[in-house]
Structures are given as structure tokens and as C-alpha cells.
Amino acid sequence: MPFARTSPRTPRPTARARARLGLSIALIFALLPARAALAAPQVEVKMSARPEIVSVGDQVQLEIRVDALGGRIDRVELPDLGAFSILSHRRSSPVRFQFGLRSAAQVEATEIHQFTLRAELPGEHRLAAPVAMVEGERYEGTPVTIRVEGDPRGAPDVRSSEPPDDDPVSTPLDDVFDARAFLRAKVDRTEVYVGEQITLEIEYYSRLRGSPRFSKEPSTDGFWVHDLLDPNRPPPERREIVRGVPFQVYTVKRVAAFPLRAGKLDIGAATLEIVATTAFGFAQGEKLVRHAKPVTITVKPLPNGTPSRALVGQFDLRANIDRRTLRVGEAATLEVVVEGRGHVRDLELGLPEIRGLRVLAPETETSTRIQNGRLHGRRVTRFLIIAEQPGTFRIPGFSVPTFDPETETSQRLTSNAVVIHVAGDDGAIPDEPPIASEPDELEPPASDSEELGVLRGRAELRRRSSALADRGTFWALLLAPPVVLALAFGFGALARRRRKERGRRERERRHQRLLDEARAKRREGDAKGLYAALASSIHAALEELLGESTRGLTHAEIAQKLAAVGAPNELVTRTIEELEGLDFARFAAESTHAEEMDRAMLRITAILDRLDALAKGGRA
Amino acid sequence: MIRLLALLPLLVSSVAFADDPLRAVHTRATELAARGECAEALVAYDELARAGVEDPDVAYDRALCHAQLGELGRAIVWLERAMRLAPRDPEIREALARAEAKVRDARESEHHGEPLAPEATLFGTLTSGMPASTLTILALVFDVLAFAALGFLFVTRNERVRIGLGLVGSFSFVFLAAMLFGLGERLEWFEEGRLAVVVAPEVTLRAGPDERAPGRRIVREGDRLRVLGRRRDYAEVRLPDDQRGYVRADQIEILQPDGSD
Numbered sequence: 001m002p003f004a005r006t007s008p009r010t011p012r013p014t015a016r017a018r019a020r021l022g023l024s025i026a027l028i029f030a031l032l033p034a035r036a037a038l039a040a041p042q043v044e045v046k047m048s049a050r051p052e053i054v055s056v057g058d059q060v061q062l063e064i065r066v067d068a069l070g071g072r073i074d075r076v077e078l079p080d081l082g083a084f085s086i087l088s089h090r091r092s093s094p095v096r097f098q099f100g101l102r103s104a105a106q107v108e109a110t111e112i113h114q115f116t117l118r119a120e121l122p123g124e125h126r127l128a129a130p131v132a133m134v135e136g137e138r139y140e141g142t143p144v145t146i147r148v149e150g151d152p153r154g155a156p157d158v159r160s161s162e163p164p165d166d167d168p169v170s171t172p173l174d175d176v177f178d179a180r181a182f183l184r185a186k187v188d189r190t191e192v193y194v195g196e197q198i199t200l201e202i203e204y205y206s207r208l209r210g211s212p213r214f215s216k217e218p219s220t221d222g223f224w225v226h227d228l229l230d231p232n233r234p235p236p237e238r239r240e241i242v243r244g245v246p247f248q249v250y251t252v253k254r255v256a257a258f259p260l261r262a263g264k265l266d267i268g269a270a271t272l273e274i275v276a277t278t279a280f281g282f283a284q285g286e287k288l289v290r291h292a293k294p295v296t297i298t299v300k301p302l303p304n305g306t307p308s309r310a311l312v313g314q315f316d317l318r319a320n321i322d323r324r325t326l327r328v329g330e331a332a333t334l335e336v337v338v339e340g341r342g343h344v345r346d347l348e349l350g351l352p353e354i355r356g357l358r359v360l361a362p363e364t365e366t367s368t369r370i371q372n373g374r375l376h377g378r379r380v381t382r383f384l385i386i387a388e389q390p391g392t393f394r395i396p397g398f399s400v401p402t403f404d405p406e407t408e409t410s411q412r413l414t415s416n417a418v419v420i421h422v423a424g425d426d427g428a429i430p431d432e433p434p435i436a437s438e439p440d441e442l443e444p445p446a447s448d449s450e451e452l453g454v455l456r457g458r459a460e461l462r463r464r465s466s467a468l469a470d471r472g473t474f475w476a477l478l479l480a481p482p483v484v485l486a487l488a489f490g491f492g493a494l495a496r497r498r499r500k501e502r503g504r505r506e507r508e509r510r511h512q513r514l515l516d517e518a519r520a521k522r523r524e525g526d527a528k529g530l531y532a533a534l535a536s537s538i539h540a541a542l543e544e545l546l547g548e549s550t551r552g553l554t555h556a557e558i559a560q561k562l563a564a565v566g567a568p569n570e571l572v573t574r575t576i577e578e579l580e581g582l583d584f585a586r587f588a589a590e591s592t593h594a595e596e597m598d599r600a601m602l603r604i605t606a607i608l609d610r611l612d613a614l615a616k617g618g619r620a
Numbered sequence: 621m622i623r624l625l626a627l628l629p630l631l632v633s634s635v636a637f638a639d640d641p642l643r644a645v646h647t648r649a650t651e652l653a654a655r656g657e658c659a660e661a662l663v664a665y666d667e668l669a670r671a672g673v674e675d676p677d678v679a680y681d682r683a684l685c686h687a688q689l690g691e692l693g694r695a696i697v698w699l700e701r702a703m704r705l706a707p708r709d710p711e712i713r714e715a716l717a718r719a720e721a722k723v724r725d726a727r728e729s730e731h732h733g734e735p736l737a738p739e740a741t742l743f744g745t746l747t748s749g750m751p752a753s754t755l756t757i758l759a760l761v762f763d764v765l766a767f768a769a770l771g772f773l774f775v776t777r778n779e780r781v782r783i784g785l786g787l788v789g790s791f792s793f794v795f796l797a798a799m800l801f802g803l804g805e806r807l808e809w810f811e812e813g814r815l816a817v818v819v820a821p822e823v824t825l826r827a828g829p830d831e832r833a834p835g836r837r838i839v840r841e842g843d844r845l846r847v848l849g850r851r852r853d854y855a856e857v858r859l860p861d862d863q864r865g866y867v868r869a870d871q872i873e874i875l876q877p878d879g880s881d
Contacts, residue, residue, distance in 0.1 A: 261711045301714065452687050452695065452715040457650040459677035461642050461668070462705075468756045477760050481767030488771060 041071025043134045045141030047079070047127065053147045054119045057239070060084065060146060062115040066132040066139075069108045076111050077131040083148070084117035084125070085246070109134075119148040120246045171268070171293040179245055181206040183252075183292035185218065185268030191298045194262055194454070195312030195343060196405040199228065199373055202253035202270055202292055205242060209277045210288075212252065216271035219294060221458040223257040223267060224343060226368060226375050256375040258312075258343045260454050262301035269294035302403050306410040310401040313342015313377075317400050319415035325429075326387040326422050334383040334418060336398055344377035349398055356389035356422065390424035504616070507544050511537060511608060518604075522597050528586050530597055534604045535582040538575065541611040555579055571610055578607055642671055650681065658685040676706035680715065687719065692726075693819035693841040695719050697873045700817070704806070704876065707749050723842035736843040738815070738860045747802030755806065759799035766792035808876070813846035813858060816872040823872070825865035829854035836865050847874055 044067045049060055066076050073093070093111040111132070129143045170186040186201045202218055229235065235251045252272070259265055269292060276286040302310060315338055323332040336349055344366060351359045365380045385395075397415040404411070421429045468474050514537040521529035542550040546561050553561070555576045562572045585600065649664035665682040683698035699716040706712060723735055747755055769789030776782055804810045821841050826833040829851040839845065839859065845867075848856045854866040 262714075263710060301710065452684055452699075452718050453680070453711055455650065455653055455681050455684055456677045457654065457681065459646060459675045459681075461646060461673050461678065462675040464672045464674035468753060474756060474760075478763050481764050485767050485771045489774070 041134055041137075042069040043067070043071065043132060043137075043139040045076075045130055045132045045139050047130050047141050047144050049127070049144045049146050052145065053149065055149050056119055056122050056241070058119050058148075060115075060117040060119060062113075062117055062127070062144075064113040064115075064130045064141070066111045066130075066134075066141075067108065068110070068132070068134045068139075071109065071135040071137075073109045073111050074133040074136065076113065077133075078113060079128040079130055079143070081115065081117060081127065083119070083121045083123070085120055088114075088116040090114045119146070120241070121244060122148050124148075169295060171295055173242065175293045176291070177243065178290065179207070181208050181274060181288060181290055183270065183272050183290045185270070185292045185295050187267065187295045187297065190295065191300065192259060193300050193312060193403065193405045194259055194302055195310075195403075196258070197313075197342065197375055198223075198257045198259070198267070198297060200225075200253070200255050200257050200268055200295075201251055202268060204250045204252045204272060204290075205240070205247040206250065206274070207245070207247055208274060208288070210274045211277065212250075212272050212274045214252070214270060215273045215289070216269075218253050218255070218268050218270040218292065220255070220257055220267055222261055222263075222265040222299075222456065223259055225258070226256045226343075228254040228256055228370055228373065228375075256343075256370075256373075258375075259297065259299040261456060262299045265297045265299055266294040267297055268292055303408070303410065306403045307401045310403045310410065311338070311340075311342060311344060311347065312403050312405060313340055314404055314406075315340030315342060315344075315400070315402050315413060317398060317413035317415050319398055319418060321385075321395075321418045321420065324418075324420055326420060327427070328387050328390055328422060328424055331384055331386045332420060334385055334395065336381045336383075336415065337378065338381075338400060338413075339376070339378035341371075341374055341376050343375060344379040347379050347381075347400065349381045349400075351383055351385075351395065354393055354395065356387070356391050357393055357420070358386040358388050360384040360386070385420070387420070387422040390422050390429060392429065393420045393422065394418070395420065507540075507612070507615070510540055511612070514540060515605065515608075518601060522601065525594075527597060531582045531586045531600070534600060535579065537604060537608055538579060538582070538611075541608050541615070542575075545611055545615040565614070567611075567614055571607070571614075574603075575607055575611070578604060642668060642673060645671075646673075646678065649678075653681055653685050653688075656688065658688040661685050662689075674701075674705065676702040676709060676712065679705065680709075680712055683715065683719070691819065692719055692723050693817055694873065696723070696842055697817045697819065697875060700875050705751070707751055720842065727840065727842075732840060736839065736845065736860050738844060738846075741805055743798060743801035744805035746798065747806070750802070752803060752806050755799050755803045759796060759803060762792045762796035762799060765789075766796055811846060813848040814874050814876060816845055816847045816855075816857070816874045818843040818845065818867075818871060819873050820868075820871035823867050825857070825859070825863070825867055826854075827865060829856070829866045833866065837863065839867065845872065847872065 045065075046067075047062070047064045049062045051060065054060055062081075064076065064078060066073055091111070091113050093109070124145055124147050126143055126145045130141045132139045132141070169188075169190050170184050173184075176182045176184055182205050184203045184205065186203060188199045192198055200218065200220075204212055206212075229251070235254070237248055237250050240247050240249045253270070257267060272290045272292070274288045274290065276288065302312070317336070317338050319334060319336045321332050321334045323330075326332055334351075338344055338347055348364075349362070351362075353359075360383070362384075363382045365382075367378045369376050369378075395418045397417045399415075400413045402411055402413055403409070423429045514533055518530050518533035518537065521527075521533055539550050542558060542562070545565060545567075550558050550561075558579070559572050559576050562575065563569070567575075582600070582604075585596075645664050645667050649661045649668065652658070652661035652664060662682065662685055665678065665685065668678055679698045679702035683695040683702065686692070686694040686698060696716065696719050699712060699719055702712045703709070703716060720735070727733065727735065750758075766789050769785045769792060773782060773785045773789060776785065808814060818839050818841055823839050824835040825837040825839055826835050828834075837859075843859075845857045845859050848858055848864075850856070850869060851866070853869055855869045855872060856864070857867055857872070858864045
């Protein structure tokens with residue numbers, strides 16, 4: 001049996017299989033978007049603030065969190081936090097993997113920004129939505145609004161720019177304000193008596209990191225000053241908002257100043273140099289110079305009747321002696337203490353000569369202390385008294401004039417008199433009345449200069465200059481205005497005269513031209529032209545005389561105006577007749593005769609001469 | 621040229637600090653005065669005066685030094701000078717009044733008459749609160765105003781403007797005259813001689829410039845007189861009551877040195 005050759009069997013797709021294949025492809029295409037959707041990362045951007053309502057100076061915790069499942073976070077764009085100070089910022093980005101039963105492992109990326117902020121400016125601050133870029137795609141979160149209220153607690157470290165009414169007097173802010181750093185001089189009062197304390201503070205307002213240094217110390221000319229700042233214990237800094245800008249405020253100078261003389265005195269002008277540094281203290285190379293404007297103090301003299309050497313303030317005076325009974329040759333120490341609130345200055349006390357006692361030159365000791373920002377002075381004067389004779393001696397009390405600026409009263413402090421008993425070699429004290437010195441009270445010695453005033457000690461050292469009024473310049477300047485005025489008048493008159501002269505010449509030239517024209521017409525035998533030229537000449541002369549055109553006027557009007565300018569009647573009549581004659585002659589046959597034309601020229605020339613003379617102010 | 625430019629800051633600084641030696645002298649004078657060593661302080665003040673310093677504060681301090689030494693006449697001289705430089709300074713004015721009061725008291729206690737002083741004039745009193753420089757500037761301002769008003773008065777035709785200019789001109793002329801009179805008083809234009817103060821306790825007014833010339837009168841510390849001229853060591857003077865004579869030049873001091881205000 002022959003075998004039939006058969007080719008290997010290639011299964012041919014059946015219609016059912018083809019249909020199955022087509023369905024599969026269609027399913028794959030149908031599922032592709034779903035698959036793609038499954039691959040896109042799931043991103044969540046969140047921002048939260050806690051709390052959302054705060055006061056100026058309070059802290060806010062701000063967290064920005066980006067979770068991206070199945071994608072990589074390229075970057076996170078943070079909102080502007082300009083209204084807050086950033087106290088701290090922490091960034092963390094943990095990565096986690098998720099494993100599913102039917103799916104492959106998935107990456108979950110997270111980026112967290114945690115801020116600690118301090119609210120600086122009151123108001124509603126809307127923080128823009130944070131943006132995360134994940135796998136090139138942009139994902140946006142939601143904005144957050146933080147309300148910052150004014151400081152309800154009146155926090156001592158943050159103040160508004162305008163000082164309350166009872167605040168010390170400062171230099172006007174407009175004069176010194178600078179958004180980066182500025183200096184401000186401040187005094188506790190602007191009107192004081194000579195010798196009364198003023199407290200001056202120089203405050204440095206800064207938004208910079210840097211080391212400030214005085215290149216010019218605050219001016220205190222005319223004052224005795226005492227530094228109130230302890231270099232080892234600088235005053236605490238504070239925060240203050242000035243014109244909406246938060247500043248760190250440092251007190252860089254605080255002094256007690258005592259004016260030495262009456263009048264208007266300036267205090268507090270200073271210059272500070274600041275070398276800006278980075279957060280790590282490295283110099284940035286930028287140097288700023290800031291100036292403090294001075295404050296003007298009105299210093300009143302001590303009231304009438306108060307000695308100029310009076311101590312200003314509230315003082316006590318007492319005198320003590322360590323031994324009241326001595327033997328001849330022994331010594332006792334008399335201690336006189338003046339102390340109180342105010343400047344004790346160079347108070348000098350002295351003892352008069354007392355027969356039987358020898359008083360050595362006193363020792364003095366002055367000390368000061370600060371109490372509640374006020375200077376308190378203490379001056380101790382010690383007299384060593386040596387007994388030279390037995391007896392009882394009375395040392396009178398001391399008297400010191402004072403003036404209390406608070407009560408505006410003057411008084412005289414007095415100490416008790418001191419009695420010393422000196423025993424002789426035998427130990428006996430003579431029974432005699434005490435030997436007293438004169439006067440009964442001891443005042444600080446007043447020299448003539450003290451009675452006149454207090455030494456100033458400061459001066460601008462102005463140089464001698466001769467008085468301006470004694471110099472030639474003064475007289476030159478003083479004479480300049482009248483000379484300038486006289487010259488102006490002179491030149492004006494000259495110009496007017498020249499104008500007049502020029503006008504006169506112009507007139508003469510014009511008359512001459514018209515006459516020349518008339519003569520030319522005469523030579524040509526043109527009677528009409530001649531008479532017309534002569535008429536023009538008369539009108540030109542009349543215009544010059546009357547100051548107006550006479551062409552449009554009637555002869556009667558011309559006559560009237562001529563009479564008004566003082567022309568003689570005879571000239572008026574002749575002029576009018578000639579004008580009428582000239583009008584007539586232009587059309588009359590006999591006027592063409594040569595003799596008649598010559599006569600007319602002569603007559604008209606004579607009239608013109610008279611009119612010109614009248615115009616020049618002379619007689620016609 | 622480059623060298624010159626390089627030296628420029630040095631030159632500028634040397635000019636700027638040219639006052640430093642004087643400042644040192646002044647500090648020394650002040651320290652001495654504060655310690656009461658007024659004789660030594662006056663030596664330093666003299667040095668300042670020789671260097672051309674003419675400062676009201678220095679004059680005032682120097683006056684106090686003279687007072688400390690009991691030289692009230694010289695104290696008055698320096699206070700007068702200080703007041704001419706700073707007429708509105710109340711402290712100087714007060715110190716001068718006190719010095720004059722002390723002179724008066726001293727004379728009273730010795731039964732001498734009132735100090736001799738020229739009578740104050742109206743314009744002098746009216747303008748006493750103004751420094752000469754202010755008077756000078758005001759005089760120039762009123763001068764310009766007055767003549768400018770006069771000039772415009774001639775050229776303007778508007779009646780109201782003319783009335784205004786007339787008023788401005790008239791007042792300016794009046795003020796100009798007042799300022800010039802005040803200046804004249806201050807700078808002694810109208811007076812014969814220069815005002816001086818007797819600085820010695822007692823000075824004999826003599827008929828001639830000689831020690832042997834007969835004495836006419838005694839003038840005392842603080843008296844004011846006018847110096848008409850110098851003859852040898854004597855100054856020819858005229859007293860406020862018009863009596864003339866000669867006194868020793870070193871016993872008086874002219875208030876206003878030549879050419880200064």
C-alpha cells in the first residue's frame with residue numbers, strides 16, 4: 001500500500017483560535033491605560049501650622065510633608081516665610097518599601113520639612129501652597145493662613161515704634177531710621193537745672209550680625225559724666241518693631257550727665273562703625289557707619305539766691321569726731337560726710353585757725369554708686385586735729401548750700417558743732433568757756449571765680465577773625481545795591497536818549513526822502529506826483545508830531561489835534577490850507593506850471609521845518 | 621603728580637589736626653584752672669591768645685581765672701570779650717553782672733563812687749543781643765531789599781505793587797539804618813578812641829605822659845574809659861565824663877583788640 005506523502009502538519013489557526021487571539025490583543029490594549037494608571041506615583045503634599053493664631057513673638061510649628069508612593073521626589077518648593085523669623089528648620093526624607101501579595105515591591109518616598117518660626121509682624125499671613133516635583137510632575141498642596149495678633153501681654157521685649165507719652169525723649173526717628181541698623185540717643189528729660197542729672201542712653205537698633213564699635217564717643221561737652229553701664233554686665237537686649245521692621249535693640253551707652261552751665265546744650269552725637277559678619281562670625285567685608293543725632297537739653301540756671309556752688313540733689317551732712325577728750329600732743333580725727341543723691345562735685349571744706357589746736361590739711365575721699373539709675377555721691381573730708389594747749393574748744397558746724405531740683409527748693413545743710421576737751425600734762429582740763437572759732441558756721445570757701453560761674457573746660461577754639469563790617473568787602477557789598485540801581489537808571493536814560501535820537505534821525509531821513517522824491521517829480525515835470533509827495537511829507541511830519549496817523553482824519557480833525565499840541569493858529573491854518581491846496585492842485589491844470597510847483601515846494605518845506613521844530617519841542 | 625596725590629590724604633589730615641596742639645594747650649589750661657593754679661593757667665591761655673584763638677568759652681574760663689586771682693578788672697575785660705563773641709550766652713552775661721557787682725560792692729565798702737562807664741545808647745541796647753556778624757549780614761540783607769524795592773518802584777505801574785514796594789523799601793531803609801548804627805556802636809565807629817577797662821586797683825590820671833606830670837584824678841579797677849592814643853608808656857584817655865588825661869598803658873586793657881570783633 002503506497003503511503004501517501006504527507007507534509008508535516010502545521011496547525012492552521014482555526015477561526016475560533018483567531019477569534020481568541022484577537023480578543024487577547026484587544027484585552028491587552030484595553031488594559032494598557034489601567035496598567036499605566038497603576039504605575040503613576042501617588043503623591044500627597046500637606047502643610048500644617050500649629051497654632052494658626054498667635055501673638056507677635058510667639059512660636060509656630062510649621063510642617064510641610066510630601067508623601068510619594070511609587071515615585072521619586074525631585075524637589076519641594078517651600079513657601080515664603082518672610083513675615084516670620086526662622087528659629088529652626090529640620091528636613092528629613094525617609095524612604096520605605098511596600099510589598100504586596102500580587103504586586104512587586106513599591107517605593108514610598110517622603111520629605112518632611114519642620115520649621116520653628118517666630119511671629120514678627122501682626123496681621124494675616126497666607127503661606128503659599130508648597131509644591132513638590134515628583135518624577136517630573138508637579139504636585140501642589142494647600143495654603144495655610146496664620147493670624148498674628150499684636151502683643152496682648154505687652155511683652156517687655158517687643159515694642160511698637162512710637163514711644164508712649166511718658167517715654168524718654170529720643171532723637172526724631174525720621175532723622176536716624178534705617179531699615180538695617182541705626183543709632184538713637186535718648187535722654188530721660190530735656191529741661192534740667194545746672195548740676196541736675198540727665199540719663200543719656202545710646203541705643204543700637206540692628207538687623208545685622210556684626211561687631212559695632214564707637215568711632216566717635218557720644219558728645220557730652222558741657223557735662224560732667226559718669227558711666228552707668230557695667231562692662232561686665234551689659235544690659236539685656238530686646239526686640240522692638242520700628243515702622244513694621246523688627247529690630248534687635250542694644251543699649252551701647254548709658255551715662256549720668258550733669259550739666260555744668262546754663263543754656264542750650266547738645267548731648268549724644270556719636271558715630272558707630274559696624275563690621276557685618278556671617279552667621280558663623282566671619283567678616284563679610286561690609287562696614288557700616290551710623291550716626292546718632294544729639295538731643296538738645298535746656299539747662300536752667302540755679303534760681304536766684306542759690307549760690308552757684310550749691311550741691312544739686314538731695315544730700316545729708318554730718319560731722320563726727322573720734323575722740324572728744326585729748327591730752328596735749330594727741331590727735332583726733334574730725335570726719336565730715338556729705339552724701340546723697342546727686343553729684344557731690346569737688347566740694348571743699350575747711351577749718352579756720354583755732355588757737356590751741358593745729359589742723360592739718362584735710363584728706364578727702366569721694367565715692368559714687370548707682371541706685372535706680374541715679375548717681376549717689378559720698379564725699380568724706382577728714383581733718384586731723386592736734387591738741388596743742390589744754391582747754392575746751394568748740395569747732396563750729398559745717399554748712400553746705402544745696403538745691404533740690406525736684407522740689408525746686410534751696411536749703412542749707414548744717415552739721416553740729418563739735419566740742420573737744422584737751423587735758424594738760426597733769427590730766428586736768430581748765431575750767432574755762434570753750435574757745436570758739438569764727439564764724440559760727442563753716443561754709444565751703446567761695447572764691448571770686450566760683451561766684452562768677454563754673455569753669456567750662458570745653459571750647460571750639462575759634463580763631464580770631466576781623467569783623468566783616470571792618471573789612472572793605474562789607475562796604476563794597478553795602479554800596480553795591482545803590483551803585484547797581486544808579487547804573488541801571490543811568491543806562492536806562494542813556495538808552496532812551498539814544499532811541500529818541502535814532503527816531504529823530506529816522507524822521508529827518510524820511511522827510512528828506514519825501515522831499516527828494518518831490519524834487520525828482522518836479523524835475524520830471526510830474527505835477528501830480530510832486531503834489532502827492534508833498535502831501536505825504538506833510539502827513540509824515542504830522543504823524544511825527546501827533547504820534548498817530550493822519551491819513552484817515554478830516555482836515556478839521558487834524559486842525560483840532562494840531563491846536564491841541566500847541567501849534568500856533570496861523571501854522572494850523574496854513575497846514576490845512578496847504579493840504580487842501582495839494583489835494584486840489586493834483587487835479588488843476590494851472591498847477592502844472594513850473595513856477596507854481598516851485599512855490600508850492602518852498603511853502604511846504606517851510607511848513608515842514610516848523611512842524612519838525614514843534615515835534616522837537618521847540619517853537620514852531 | 622602721583623606722589624602729590626599720595627600725599628594728599630596726609631596733607632588733609634595734617635590740616636584737620638592742626639588744632640591738636642592748641643587743644644592740648646587748652647586742656648592744660650583747663651586742668652590748671654580746675655586745680656586752682658590760675659597763674660599757670662593764664663600762661664597757657666596767653667599761649668592760646670598768641671595763636672589767634674578768640675573763643676567765648678576760653679575767654680569765659682580765662683575771666684574766671686582772673687577772678688580767682690582777684691583781678692576783677694581783667695575778669696571784666698575777658699567777660700566783655702566773651703560777651704561780644706557770644707552775646708546771647710546767659711552765663712557769660714550773668715558772670716559779667718556778678719563781676720561788676722563785686723567791683724561795685726568793693727568800691728562801696730571803701731566809700732568810692734560808682735564805677736565809671738559810658739552811657740548805653742539806644743541802638744547799642746537794641747542790638748546788644750546780636751553778634752556783629754549777624755548785624756553785618758542783616759545790614760546787607762536790608763540794603764539789598766531797600767534798593768531792590770526802590771528800583772522796582774520806578775519800573776512797575778501796578779498801584780498795589782507800588783504800595784507794597786514802598787512799604788518794604790521804607791522798612792528796609794529803617795532797619796538798614798538800625799543795623800548800621802548797631803554795628804557802629806559795636807565796632808566803635810562813632811566814638812573817638814577805643815573802649816578800655818582799668819585793670820589796676822588804682823590808677824592816677826595825669827596831665828601828661830610822664831610820672832612827674834601832675835595827677836588830676838584817681839580811676840579804679842573796673843572803670844571804663846576811651847583810649848585816644850599812645851605816647852611812650854602812656855595812653856591818652858578820655859573818661860566817660862569827658863575828662864582827659866594820661867594813664868600808664870599797662871594799667872588798662874582795651875576791650876576790643878585791633879581788627880577783631
